[in-house]
Amino acid sequence: MAEPTDTPLRSQEEIAARVKALEALLIEKGVMTTEAVDRMAEVYENEVGPQLGAQVVARAWTDPEFRARLLENATAACAEMGIGGLQGEDMIVVENTDTVHNAIVCTLCSCYPWPVLGLPPNWYKAPAYRARIVREPRKVLAEDFGFPIPDDVEIRIWDSSAELRYWVLPQRPAGTEDLGAFELAALVTRDSMIGVGPVKAAGA
Amino acid sequence: MRPDATELGDARRRVEQLVRGMPGGDADSRSFEEPWELRAFAMAVAAYHEGHYEWSEFQLSLIESIRRWEEGEGGEPWSYYAHWLEALETVLAASGALSDSLALDERTRQVLTTPRNADHHHAHREPVAVSPATR
Numbered sequence: 001m002a003e004p005t006d007t008p009l010r011s012q013e014e015i016a017a018r019v020k021a022l023e024a025l026l027i028e029k030g031v032m033t034t035e036a037v038d039r040m041a042e043v044y045e046n047e048v049g050p051q052l053g054a055q056v057v058a059r060a061w062t063d064p065e066f067r068a069r070l071l072e073n074a075t076a077a078c079a080e081m082g083i084g085g086l087q088g089e090d091m092i093v094v095e096n097t098d099t100v101h102n103a104i105v106c107t108l109c110s111c112y113p114w115p116v117l118g119l120p121p122n123w124y125k126a127p128a129y130r131a132r133i134v135r136e137p138r139k140v141l142a143e144d145f146g147f148p149i150p151d152d153v154e155i156r157i158w159d160s161s162a163e164l165r166y167w168v169l170p171q172r173p174a175g176t177e178d179l180g181a182f183e184l185a186a187l188v189t190r191d192s193m194i195g196v197g198p199v200k201a202a203g204a
Numbered sequence: 205m206r207p208d209a210t211e212l213g214d215a216r217r218r219v220e221q222l223v224r225g226m227p228g229g230d231a232d233s234r235s236f237e238e239p240w241e242l243r244a245f246a247m248a249v250a251a252y253h254e255g256h257y258e259w260s261e262f263q264l265s266l267i268e269s270i271r272r273w274e275e276g277e278g279g280e281p282w283s284y285y286a287h288w289l290e291a292l293e294t295v296l297a298a299s300g301a302l303s304d305s306l307a308l309d310e311r312t313r314q315v316l317t318t319p320r321n322a323d324h325h326h327a328h329r330e331p332v333a334v335s336p337a338t339r
Contacts, residue, residue, distance in 0.1 A: 014316065015286060016240035021311035022293070022302075023247055031301045032250045040246035043215045044236060090327070099337065107332060119239050134333040151338045156331040164327035 053116035054188035058181040061172040095169040103195025104166045111160040145196045168195040175202040241285035257295045265291035
């Protein structure tokens with residue numbers, strides 16, 4: 001029987017690589033399928049990360065100078081809050097306004113700003129979303145996500161890559177003037193930072 | 205496109221049954237902080253569902269890994285899912301599903317030296333699609 005690894009003090013990057021390697025080997029050997037692992041991970045995928053993105057959004061809503069820094073250089077602004085990537089990939093935050101709505105995709109694979117949003121949901125990785133959100137964004141948002149964007153608002157879709165990952169700064173919901181950053185963060189959904197869903201309404 | 209919420213809730217309750225009473229497994233230390241942790245967690249449950257080991261074997265292996273850490277063999281910082289991964293490797297080795305730990309070391313080196321998404325490495329600085337306002 002093989003001994004468990006005795007490598008001391010592995011970095012997050014090394015251990016992440018080991019997990020990836022283990023999964024690849026086990027799938028090749030037919031020990032399990034990717035689908036089975038995906039299915040299990042899906043149960044918990046909401047728990048890795050999106051709360052970090054939500055904290056960043058809440059701070060941007062309450063601190064105009066931070067918001068400016070976030071839009072100027074999201075990687076640096078997130079690093080101020082101790083949030084960053086494995087390999088230092090850059091992030092750009094695109095801001096929703098009354099006239100522009102943004103959503104993100106990775107057209108080739110599943111690049112995703114996971115340090116702030118956690119793991120990508122399975123549909124984000126699926127060919128259907130990757131192709132259609134580019135071809136007919138208005139329709140996909142309205143029909144697949146039940147999130148219609150008004151006709152007088154332009155929709156922009158941003159393609160993430162290994163080098164540069166986008167995510168969305170949603171608009172602060174009405175009626176939240178009295179809320180602090182902690183309560184505001186609870187309104188920020190993962191989908192609102194992907195651009196495929198709303199933030200929660202105040203008091204909801 | 206999206207999974208049914210009830211289905212996910214049911215699956216979650218079944219997993220919670222499984223992990224209840226795991227060593228070191230209070231809700232705080234079990235929460236996920238890195239994507240690999242969730243992946244390792246999901247693999248252990250999936251391999252168990254495939255019948256590669258009894259859950260009690262995995263549990264014992266996890267206890268053993270944590271015990272070794274407590275005895276200070278490695279002097280490593282605490283990481284619940286590092287123990288989880290070690291326990292998973294151990295039970296998979298015992299069941300014969302992962303007979304060759306050198307192959308895993310080698311594969312890990314490959315992953316580390318391969319640039320991620322080598323086919324997708326340049327930055328796209330303009331929107332990939334725009335749907336203009338129509339009124």
